[in-house]
Amino acid sequence: MKKSGATQSGLSRRGFLKALAVGGAGLAAPSLALAAPGEASATPGVAADAELVTVLDLSRCIGCGACVEACREANEEKFPEPTKPFPAMSPARRAKPEDWSGRRDIDDRLTPYNWLYIQSVRVRHGGADHTVHIPRRCMHCVNPPCANLCPFGAANKQTNGLTLINDSLCLGGAKCRTVCPWHVPQRQSGVGLYLHLMPRFAGNGVMYKCDRCHQRLDRGEVPACIEQCPEEVQTIGPRREMIAKARELAESMNGFMYGLDENGGTNTIYVSPVPFELLDAAIEQGRGRPHLKGVADVMAEENSAATAALLAPVAGIAAGFLGIGARLLGPGEDGHATQSKEGDDAR
Amino acid sequence: MRARPYSSWISRLFVVSVAGLAVTGLLQMPLAERYALTEVPGLAWTGDFFLVHRLHSYFAALLLFTAGLAATNWLRAWRDRLALTPLGAARVVILGGLMVSGGLRMYRNLPSVTLEPALVVTIEWVHLGLAVALGGAALAALLRGPSAYARLR
Ligand code: SF4
Ligand code: SF4
Numbered sequence: 371m372k373k374s375g376a377t378q379s380g381l382s383r384r385g386f387l388k389a390l391a392v393g394g395a396g397l398a399a400p401s402l403a404l405a406a407p408g409e410a411s412a413t414p415g416v417a418a419d420a421e422l423v424t425v426l427d428l429s430r431c432i433g434c435g436a437c438v439e440a441c442r443e444a445n446e447e448k449f450p451e452p453t454k455p456f457p458a459m460s461p462a463r464r465a466k467p468e469d470w471s472g473r474r475d476i477d478d479r480l481t482p483y484n485w486l487y488i489q490s491v492r493v494r495h496g497g498a499d500h501t502v503h504i505p506r507r508c509m510h511c512v513n514p515p516c517a518n519l520c521p522f523g524a525a526n527k528q529t530n531g532l533t534l535i536n537d538s539l540c541l542g543g544a545k546c547r548t549v550c551p552w553h554v555p556q557r558q559s560g561v562g563l564y565l566h567l568m569p570r571f572a573g574n575g576v577m578y579k580c581d582r583c584h585q586r587l588d589r590g591e592v593p594a595c596i597e598q599c600p601e602e603v604q605t606i607g608p609r610r611e612m613i614a615k616a617r618e619l620a621e622s623m624n625g626f627m628y629g630l631d632e633n634g635g636t637n638t639i640y641v642s643p644v645p646f647e648l649l650d651a652a653i654e655q656g657r658g659r660p661h662l663k664g665v666a667d668v669m670a671e672e673n674s675a676a677t678a679a680l681l682a683p684v685a686g687i688a689a690g691f692l693g694i695g696a697r698l699l700g701p702g703e704d705g706h707a708t709q710s711k712e713g714d715d716a717r
Numbered sequence: 718m719r720a721r722p723y724s725s726w727i728s729r730l731f732v733v734s735v736a737g738l739a740v741t742g743l744l745q746m747p748l749a750e751r752y753a754l755t756e757v758p759g760l761a762w763t764g765d766f767f768l769v770h771r772l773h774s775y776f777a778a779l780l781l782f783t784a785g786l787a788a789t790n791w792l793r794a795w796r797d798r799l800a801l802t803p804l805g806a807a808r809v810v811i812l813g814g815l816m817v818s819g820g821l822r823m824y825r826n827l828p829s830v831t832l833e834p835a836l837v838v839t840i841e842w843v844h845l846g847l848a849v850a851l852g853g854a855a856l857a858a859l860l861r862g863p864s865a866y867a868r869l870r
């Protein structure tokens with residue numbers, strides 16, 4: 371396999387700080403990811419150098435689980451400590467608490483206490499058997515539906531490309547889990563803001579998922595799972611650079627990529643020597659165990675609707691200048707004739 | 718006497734868009750499934766977060782069109798002959814805030830846009846607060862009799 375320095379060795383601490391400085395320049399201005407002139411990018415946000423991407427070289431992962439352990443240790447203080455008994459919820463038949471607090475050790479799926487787990491499979495490809503281990507967690511989508519559709523602003527994409535659920539604002543309605551193409555966020559009941567509002571009628575805890583160790587990133591450190599991996603499976607860096615590296619890596623192993631285009635683009639790119647269709651067919655799937663299928667951009671239609679709405683006032687102003695609806699009716703005027711005529715005009 | 722001096726189709730566009738926005742706005746919260754709205758025949762769509770979100774945008778488009786039309790007519794033709802009622806003025810201000818915050822919210826969701834999270838939270842809660850305020854003002858206007866935003870001077 372071709373050795374490509376940075377991808378294989380991971381960014382050094384120094385290199386990473388430099389990368390953050392590049393990102394920092396983007397942070398100062400609202401990071402509207404404008405494509406540089408001449409750079410027609412098919413992937414939204416490709417030019418957003420403020421955004422960090424992780425590349426996972428699956429050919430290197432030995433499934434040792436050191437990253438899973440590191441994730442728990444690094445994030446332990448953020449894990450929920452629920453108050454029990456949970457408040458009664460109505461209607462009891464449909465609103466059920468979700469409690470993982472007694473099963474904190476579970477590490478074969480995503481839970482509020484396990485934000486990263488390893489899917490391990492054996493597949494046959496190209497006449498050879500391959501054992502592949504796939505570390506799974508939030509993909510940190512470029513245009514994350516979990517954040518875009520959160521009605522309380524609790525889930526948000528940061529300007530450095532990670533998506534974070536604010537545990538002091540989240541009400542635990544789990545809408546983010548429903549709209550996430552991988553159903554990543556996991557709920558713990560008995561914690562959070564809903565307890566102080568109307569716990570019987572609204573909310574059901576707080577949603578948890580990988581936050582890309584945002585405090586570590588802010589300190590200029592790499593996420594714990596990246597730092598502790600003995601095989602240097604993951605690399606993190608500015609989006610454009612990482613995409614180039616992922617492509618190079620995929621080419622070097624005659625391999626395949628997942629996450630670059632999924633859901634309109636994510637800030638996580640898996641590179642594998644075997645096709646993801648084979649991996650998807652082999653992995654165990656279900657609640658807290660995400661698939662590896664191709665995902666179309668779930669926000670695409672929302673974007674067209676939003677664009678229509680943002681242009682609508684212009685149409686209204688134009689109609690106003692055409693005099694549509696301008697006629698006023700005095701007292702006693704019934705205005706029926708005018709009304710229907712203008713009604714027709716407006717349609 | 719007519720309750721409103723402007724054409725009634727404008728009022729109707731307005732009422733339809735605001736009612737649609739109120740319903741689809743409430744449905745942004747994950748209530749439909751929990752409160753079995755999705756089980757009511759014909760209302761299964763209320764549980765489709767993407768659809769409900771899109772509908773909210775379409776009703777917003779209708780409201781923004783109507784607002785653009787009314788504002789232009791106001792500036793060009795109406796302002797000498799019409800005066801806002803006090804509750805009308807209050808609701809215009811609240812609606813303005815709702816449109817600006819909602820517009821920013823839609824802008825934020827565009828694929829190439831990332832706003833500071835603190836700003837997004839502010840936009841979100843201003844929008845929620847103003848929606849409640851508009852409900853209050855509309856109720857007050859209805860209780861006080863003629864609920865028109867403007868009357869002839
Ligand atoms: S620590 Fe590295 S090698 Fe071990 S399971 Fe995690 S990614 Fe794979
Ligand atoms: S993978 Fe799911 S939880 Fe993560 S950013 Fe994308 S939509 Fe949100």
Ligand code: SF4
Nearest residue numbers: 441580582583593595
């Ligand atoms: S980035 Fe941090 S929170 Fe996310 S999986 Fe790695 S260690 Fe866990």
